[in-house]
Amino acid sequence: GGSSGSGSGSGAADAASTGKLKVAFILPGSPTDQGYNADGKRSADLVKKELGADVAVTDNVAVPNQADVYRQYAAKGYNVVIGWGGQFTDGATSVSAEFPKTDFIVVNGASENGSNLGSIDTDIEQWEFVRGFAAAKLSKSGTIAWVGGQCFPATAANLHGVEEGAKYANPGVKVLSTFTGDFEDPTKAQQATQALMGNGADVITGNLNNGWFGVYKAAEGGQGVTVANEWIESSNLAPGVIAAAVLKSQGKFVVDVLKKVQDGAFGGKHYQFPLPADWGPALSQSKLLPNDVYQAALDVQKKISDGSIKPKHDETCPK
Amino acid sequence: MSRVGSGRPHGPALIALEGVTKAYPGVLACDSVDLDLRAGEVHALLGENGAGKSTLVGLLFGLQQPDSGRIRVEGAEVRVRGPRDAAALGIGFVQQHFSSIPTLTVGENLALALQGAGRPIPRRTVPARIQELSARYGLGVEPHRPVGQLSVSGQQRVELLKALAVEPRVLILDEPSSLLGPQEAEELLEILGRMAGDGLAILLISHKLEEVLRVSDRVTVLRRGRKVATVETASTSEHELGRLMVGDLATVQEAGRPAAAASPSDAPPRLSIEDLTVAGDRKADVLRGVSLSVSAGEIVGLAGLEGSGQVELIEVVAGVRTATSGRVLSGGVPMAGRSIRERQQAGIAHIPADRRNDGLVGGLSVSENLSLTELGGGKCTHFGLLRKREMTRRAQELIARYDIRVGGPAALVSTLSGGNQQKVVLARELSRDPEVILCAYPTWGLDFAATSAVHAELRRRRAEGAAVLVASVDLDELLAICDRILVMQGGRIVGEVSSSNATAEGIGRLMGGVEAA
Amino acid sequence: MTSSSISLLLVAAISLAAPLLYAALGETISENAGVINIQLEGMMLVGAFTGVYGAHVFHSTWLGFLCAVAGGVALAAVHGVACLVFRANQIVSGVVLNILALGATSYGLVVLLGSSAGNSVPTLARVRIPLLSSIPVIGPALFDQNVMVYVAFLLVPVVWWVLRRTGFGLALQAVGERPQAASSLGVAVARMRWLALLICGALAGLGGGQLTLAGLGAFTQNVTAGRGFIALAAVVFGGWRPWGVLGAILLFSTADAFQIRAQAFGAHIPYQFLAMLPYLVTILALAVLVRRRRAPSALGVNV
Amino acid sequence: MINRQRLRLQGVSLAIPVLSVFLALAVAAALLRASGSNPIAAYQDMISSAVGSPFALGTTLVKAVPRLLPALGIAIALRAGLWNIGAEGQLYIGALAAAGVALYGPALSFPFGAALALVAAMAAGALWGAIPGVLRAFRGINEVIISLMLVYVAIQLVNYIVEGPWLAPHSTFPATSIVANAFRLPILVPGTLVNAGLIVALVAVVVTWFLISRTSWGLRVRSVGANERGSRVLGVRVSGVVVSAMAVSGALAGLAGGVEVLGTRGRLLEGLSSNYGFEAIAIALLGRLNPLGIVAASLLFGALDAGGAGLQTAAQGTPAAIVPIVEALAVVFLLIGLGIFERMRARQLAADALRRSVVPAPADESAAESGTTGPRPPATGRRHPDADDATTALLTARKAEGP
Numbered sequence A: 001g002g003s004s005g006s007g008s009g010s011g012a013a014d015a016a017s018t019g020k021l022k023v024a025f026i027l028p029g030s031p032t033d034q035g036y037n038a039d040g041k042r043s044a045d046l047v048k049k050e051l052g053a054d055v056a057v058t059d060n061v062a063v064p065n066q067a068d069v070y071r072q073y074a075a076k077g078y079n080v081v082i083g084w085g086g087q088f089t090d091g092a093t094s095v096s097a098e099f100p101k102t103d104f105i106v107v108n109g110a111s112e113n114g115s116n117l118g119s120i121d122t123d124i125e126q127w128e129f130v131r132g133f134a135a136a137k138l139s140k141s142g143t144i145a146w147v148g149g150q151c152f153p154a155t156a157a158n159l160h161g162v163e164e165g166a167k168y169a170n171p172g173v174k175v176l177s178t179f180t181g182d183f184e185d186p187t188k189a190q191q192a193t194q195a196l197m198g199n200g201a202d203v204i205t206g207n208l209n210n211g212w213f214g215v216y217k218a219a220e221g222g223q224g225v226t227v228a229n230e231w232i233e234s235s236n237l238a239p240g241v242i243a244a245a246v247l248k249s250q251g252k253f254v255v256d257v258l259k260k261v262q263d264g265a266f267g268g269k270h271y272q273f274p275l276p277a278d279w280g281p282a283l284s285q286s287k288l289l290p291n292d293v294y295q296a297a298l299d300v301q302k303k304i305s306d307g308s309i310k311p312k313h314d315e316t317c318p319k
Numbered sequence B: 001m002s003r004v005g006s007g008r009p010h011g012p013a014l015i016a017l018e019g020v021t022k023a024y025p026g027v028l029a030c031d032s033v034d035l036d037l038r039a040g041e042v043h044a045l046l047g048e049n050g051a052g053k054s055t056l057v058g059l060l061f062g063l064q065q066p067d068s069g070r071i072r073v074e075g076a077e078v079r080v081r082g083p084r085d086a087a088a089l090g091i092g093f094v095q096q097h098f099s100s101i102p103t104l105t106v107g108e109n110l111a112l113a114l115q116g117a118g119r120p121i122p123r124r125t126v127p128a129r130i131q132e133l134s135a136r137y138g139l140g141v142e143p144h145r146p147v148g149q150l151s152v153s154g155q156q157r158v159e160l161l162k163a164l165a166v167e168p169r170v171l172i173l174d175e176p177s178s179l180l181g182p183q184e185a186e187e188l189l190e191i192l193g194r195m196a197g198d199g200l201a202i203l204l205i206s207h208k209l210e211e212v213l214r215v216s217d218r219v220t221v222l223r224r225g226r227k228v229a230t231v232e233t234a235s236t237s238e239h240e241l242g243r244l245m246v247g248d249l250a251t252v253q254e255a256g257r258p259a260a261a262a263s264p265s266d267a268p269p270r271l272s273i274e275d276l277t278v279a280g281d282r283k284a285d286v287l288r289g290v291s292l293s294v295s296a297g298e299i300v301g302l303a304g305l306e307g308s309g310q311v312e313l314i315e316v317v318a319g320v321r322t323a324t325s326g327r328v329l330s331g332g333v334p335m336a337g338r339s340i341r342e343r344q345q346a347g348i349a350h351i352p353a354d355r356r357n358d359g360l361v362g363g364l365s366v367s368e369n370l371s372l373t374e375l376g377g378g379k380c381t382h383f384g385l386l387r388k389r390e391m392t393r394r395a396q397e398l399i400a401r402y403d404i405r406v407g408g409p410a411a412l413v414s415t416l417s418g419g420n421q422q423k424v425v426l427a428r429e430l431s432r433d434p435e436v437i438l439c440a441y442p443t444w445g446l447d448f449a450a451t452s453a454v455h456a457e458l459r460r461r462r463a464e465g466a467a468v469l470v471a472s473v474d475l476d477e478l479l480a481i482c483d484r485i486l487v488m489q490g491g492r493i494v495g496e497v498s499s500s501n502a503t504a505e506g507i508g509r510l511m512g513g514v515e516a517a
Numbered sequence C: 001m002t003s004s005s006i007s008l009l010l011v012a013a014i015s016l017a018a019p020l021l022y023a024a025l026g027e028t029i030s031e032n033a034g035v036i037n038i039q040l041e042g043m044m045l046v047g048a049f050t051g052v053y054g055a056h057v058f059h060s061t062w063l064g065f066l067c068a069v070a071g072g073v074a075l076a077a078v079h080g081v082a083c084l085v086f087r088a089n090q091i092v093s094g095v096v097l098n099i100l101a102l103g104a105t106s107y108g109l110v111v112l113l114g115s116s117a118g119n120s121v122p123t124l125a126r127v128r129i130p131l132l133s134s135i136p137v138i139g140p141a142l143f144d145q146n147v148m149v150y151v152a153f154l155l156v157p158v159v160w161w162v163l164r165r166t167g168f169g170l171a172l173q174a175v176g177e178r179p180q181a182a183s184s185l186g187v188a189v190a191r192m193r194w195l196a197l198l199i200c201g202a203l204a205g206l207g208g209g210q211l212t213l214a215g216l217g218a219f220t221q222n223v224t225a226g227r228g229f230i231a232l233a234a235v236v237f238g239g240w241r242p243w244g245v246l247g248a249i250l251l252f253s254t255a256d257a258f259q260i261r262a263q264a265f266g267a268h269i270p271y272q273f274l275a276m277l278p279y280l281v282t283i284l285a286l287a288v289l290v291r292r293r294r295a296p297s298a299l300g301v302n303v
Numbered sequence D: 001m002i003n004r005q006r007l008r009l010q011g012v013s014l015a016i017p018v019l020s021v022f023l024a025l026a027v028a029a030a031l032l033r034a035s036g037s038n039p040i041a042a043y044q045d046m047i048s049s050a051v052g053s054p055f056a057l058g059t060t061l062v063k064a065v066p067r068l069l070p071a072l073g074i075a076i077a078l079r080a081g082l083w084n085i086g087a088e089g090q091l092y093i094g095a096l097a098a099a100g101v102a103l104y105g106p107a108l109s110f111p112f113g114a115a116l117a118l119v120a121a122m123a124a125g126a127l128w129g130a131i132p133g134v135l136r137a138f139r140g141i142n143e144v145i146i147s148l149m150l151v152y153v154a155i156q157l158v159n160y161i162v163e164g165p166w167l168a169p170h171s172t173f174p175a176t177s178i179v180a181n182a183f184r185l186p187i188l189v190p191g192t193l194v195n196a197g198l199i200v201a202l203v204a205v206v207v208t209w210f211l212i213s214r215t216s217w218g219l220r221v222r223s224v225g226a227n228e229r230g231s232r233v234l235g236v237r238v239s240g241v242v243v244s245a246m247a248v249s250g251a252l253a254g255l256a257g258g259v260e261v262l263g264t265r266g267r268l269l270e271g272l273s274s275n276y277g278f279e280a281i282a283i284a285l286l287g288r289l290n291p292l293g294i295v296a297a298s299l300l301f302g303a304l305d306a307g308g309a310g311l312q313t314a315a316q317g318t319p320a321a322i323v324p325i326v327e328a329l330a331v332v333f334l335l336i337g338l339g340i341f342e343r344m345r346a347r348q349l350a351a352d353a354l355r356r357s358v359v360p361a362p363a364d365e366s367a368a369e370s371g372t373t374g375p376r377p378p379a380t381g382r383r384h385p386d387a388d389d390a391t392t393a394l395l396t397a398r399k400a401e402g403p
């Protein structure tokens, strides 16, 4: 497949005429990270299953190479190319201009051009509020912790959602937080978790990729310390400590938007998703999570989706 | 001087090279060379720089493998694949370039050498072994000092010690005396004579014809990789050996003695040094209150054993080293605080002792080396840009004037032979028409022809009115070119002689005699 | 800071130091023989991977460590073929082998360890040394760690002894200092360099294994995250001597353990500046404690 | 006869890069097959996305530039006997400065705005590079550690800036706003990504060559690199050379950062460089410190990177790690091939000497060594590649690091 710059949207048209949707996913990191990138891979699988689409995934795409990969897929006749992460905005913007017949979506981005470039994002604080609530309820010490990689708007919103939920559960709760500077380095995350445990935290939440492995290991070394992680139920990774996970996998939203693409209703828009009423439980259950806590969390979730609790969207990084 | 050769009747060949040939990329270093070495003889190997001497003995020690030809030990053909084989055959080797590891101590180096020769000894017994060998051959060394901290003659002794430690039947020495003072060189020759007397076969490479005549029984001369002749020492002369080496003696300038000190004028000295002291890296001071002066049109020699402070003195004047106290005046102007560059501009030239490391930049071309001291001032540069054509022209001129044998100005200096490298240094330094010329060991490692060329140039400069200060361990050299010789010992000047009435023996006693105290 | 938090800080510093120490001691041996390994990071990474894979396949942490050694040695061998046999520039080879190691382990992670079950192995338990471990403040740090931490620290005197007190060590230094001279003394230069290089590979592999098998119980992409480069710098900082290297690593790992705790203790400094701290401390320490040891003369020079 | 042999050697030297890429692809083909991809199709895509069209060629060029510039800088430092391991950090700092000028500097019109931002990038890179230079020159501290440590400091500094103070309004990821057009490096060839950064890089190649071989500063740099102690004895102020060489080296890396921000990316963002500054070390040495060699080596890396996008997207089912594997294997085989070539050449020369009995020239006239007598192939004086010379020089320099 040659990749010429402008005007070669013909491939997309061909594919469209055969009727089978071709969707490509571009992930910034490793699909084995049990975190953000793994969710990208999982979403790709969901798209394949739900829409019967032809799905391609390329992982570990560095920032400087994003436009090249976008362009490859566009030139190969993919109808939709999805960049998994806000950092793919620039690549999507430039390549969407070159390939007007291909649709481009940036997940957790905010770009839209009214024709073939749109984005998807979620009101992340609504999910994280539930996690924060459960974490505070789980905590015996009254201190919970949040371990993050780097701080930027999306991750700050994650932290503040957890904080707000925790305060809602227990106004006297202490929420400690640390940014390790690296989502991927498990050793740093392990160290940070140990330090937070040393300060009394007995429930660990956070926002990491490979770093989670270090969190589990640190928690296993503590007494009665549990972890509330993210994306999907994955307590098999550390059955002794993972008490719950906030279930915020984004595949469903991608499928929703792709359906619009199929119906010709995409329109190059930004799609913002609040926690839907029909989402199902936003928290996973495990034997480490007492049923009353679980039920209370589901109550909170219900109140969020019906609007009686309105978590604030706060993107500011802690000073 | 008396002969120290063994004078024993010659036996059959203990070790023999037959038609050995060795090529390096682009160079045929040894071309079908025959050489035999008999028990009890001192056999000298002569030849100009690059004639192939080191390569030839390297084959005997297994440092390289011959491309063709045979090596026989007591008639049997052998292969010497490396130092371990050589040690097994009873061959000991003192290389031209020191083969000690400077960061390790004397004892560690000896242990390493024995280990490499396949005869390791327990670490505890090393000092005792050193003691024993030192006593037997009169080689004083301290076992616990890192070799890199020893004086050059100390390092030379370590090399000898290592060669002797394997109890060899054949001892090969590649220019062992080039850095030794007369006393030490004399001692070395005596040791060699004694060892030959004990039945060892000794192969000695040297550029000092006089030394060769004195110690050897036979002499083999190499020229351009080929053997020219093997002669009985008793039946040859310095003149004949020189002719064999060079081929045509007419091209060599004859080194005559200087006319007795020209005219010690009343004019103020061109260079004066007052009460100079330099604190040493280690305990003892390197220079202790040295004062001297050199007039225009005068060559002053600094004699002394290696490490007695001559080189440091020259470095202080050149600005390479800073004095702790005292003054240096050039043309009456104090030099304190002036950079090397400023001293160069003030008419001081410096020919350093170690030309490869201090005097030249091997990775640069001849023309670049000749320009390095002329950057700025417009000669080789123009507003920071190199004037390539001018640099080349100037280099060609200097190559012609100083008879530097090189393909052209663009050749890398590192590819030149030692003598030609030294001529590049001379050409660069003297092309500034300096009024003060400082040289340390100006002919170290140079062959006969190159040595005379250097001497002639220094004499010519003196005639033109330069003040020349020469440090050397080679007394014959100083006697040949100097008007006055100052003898240094332990960082002090311990005596002064006028070269017209001095003898090497006399100065030698002055150099060494005081040290013994 | 209370004494118990200082004690926890020291525990962290010591366990962070162990993987670095393995790699840096290996590199010390190798650089003393004149072979420089920019791919130290890569050897750690490969060791970290093969360690977990081995532990998973053989159901044994100790066999995992053995596989970590094998992994490090394998990458070292590629470096040896390129540089010691074919005289490639050691720096180029090292830079490129780092890329290869990252690629190969990421590939292996997906293909061999992809399932989450494969990528979770038991880690070493701590071995508490009675009495000593109850010394206040430093006891837990020094005497309540896993076995491989003790081994790492015991290696320091061992490497010192080997380098300074054995014929092997002498020959090694000779090769790194003056290879031509060493060869003329009968030292088998090529063989010594190979040995030193492979030992370095083995130790770097162990360092990687220490990270995954003693620390995390899992392999993640680029799990070493630049620690090999830190170890490389520690060798220079430590003056190519085991004790100096130990000092450099302790300085770095203590600063690292501190910076990550500073936030937890509520320091109001942007975390990016805290993350710089270990590097700034190293620069500062170098600038203040001038210890000018020079590199082995023949470091990086092919013979 | 000699000509035929020389021809053969030349043929081999040309075949080596091709062969090594081919071998790397062969090994990777096995991995592709094993994970169910079609290697032929994958390679077709790889080649076409690197060199298959004018657009692809342009992409290769654009990816060569940020490697080429730091590599030129690293080569200059190496010429002075200094290891600048920190080009990656200098690149980031240059990017930071360029973005700062473009976003918050004076409102200039087109060529002046971009020019000022590039100058700022160079100045900032120079400053970052000069730090290890100053510590080396005046405190004798090894520049390898300092320059490496400063990489991490630079990256954290940039992260801080783009995550906080300069974060673009409403941005969903850590990046500044897009810079104004007056500060952008415009596209040179319409329909490709080739921007004026390429011109900057080409100018830098010429300037670097000129600085090194045609100025008195360059001569001092080479002199210090070849023999630090000797240069000092000859009157060169070594500290001045060390600091200035590191600064120039940093300036070139900083320029690369500026070009990335103003040309290719249009803004400063996290992950701006994917290890360009580190790859540049290999490129500088692979190019034997020679500007043209460095151009060739960075084109190779640029092409492998550009081809990576094609390979990655074609090889569905194969982990993306196949790309760095191909890249690294190609260079490893290249290194081995060059080693074999050097051996062949040395053997050839020795054989020539033997066969013709090229006698060494008369004593003290080692013309034979300098390659002037006898019909011998040129360049025999240089048995070791420059790169090894540089290493040797560096280590000689270390020796002279006296108190």
Ligand SMILES: Nc1ncnc2c1ncn2[C@@H]1O[C@H](COP(=O)(O)OP(=O)(O)OP(=O)(O)O)[C@@H](O)[C@H]1O
Residues within 6 Å of the ligand: B024, B025, B027, B028, B029, B047, B048, B049, B050, B051, B052, B053, B054, B055, B056, B096, B418, D360, D366, D368, D369
């Ligand atoms: N390793 C080598 N590679 C290439 N050429 C070499 C090598 N060693 C020596 N040569 C060349 O071989 C020739 C003979 O050198 P050799 O060292 O044997 O001379 P020599 O007689 O010992 O000279 P000197 O008196 O200067 O020590 C010279 O032209 C030299 O340049």
Ligand SMILES: Nc1ncnc2c1ncn2[C@@H]1O[C@H](COP(=O)(O)OP(=O)(O)OP(=O)(O)O)[C@@H](O)[C@H]1O
Residues within 6 Å of the ligand: B341, B375, B376, B377, B378, B379, B380, B381, B382, B383, B384, B385, D216, D217, D220, D235, D236, D237, D238, D240, D241
């Ligand atoms: N690192 C250094 N070591 C020694 N001297 C130096 C150094 N840098 C500059 N100089 C000296 O500073 C002066 C200016 O250097 P430069 O070579 O740039 O001069 P220039 O502009 O070429 O002068 P001209 O036009 O006279 O040749 C010269 O005298 C030069 O030799």
Ligand SMILES: [Mg+2]
Residues within 6 Å of the ligand: B053, B054, B055, B096, B174
């Ligand atoms: Mg010789």
Ligand SMILES: [Mg+2]
Residues within 6 Å of the ligand: B375, B376, B377, B378, B381, B382, B383, B384, B385, D216
């Ligand atoms: Mg100039």
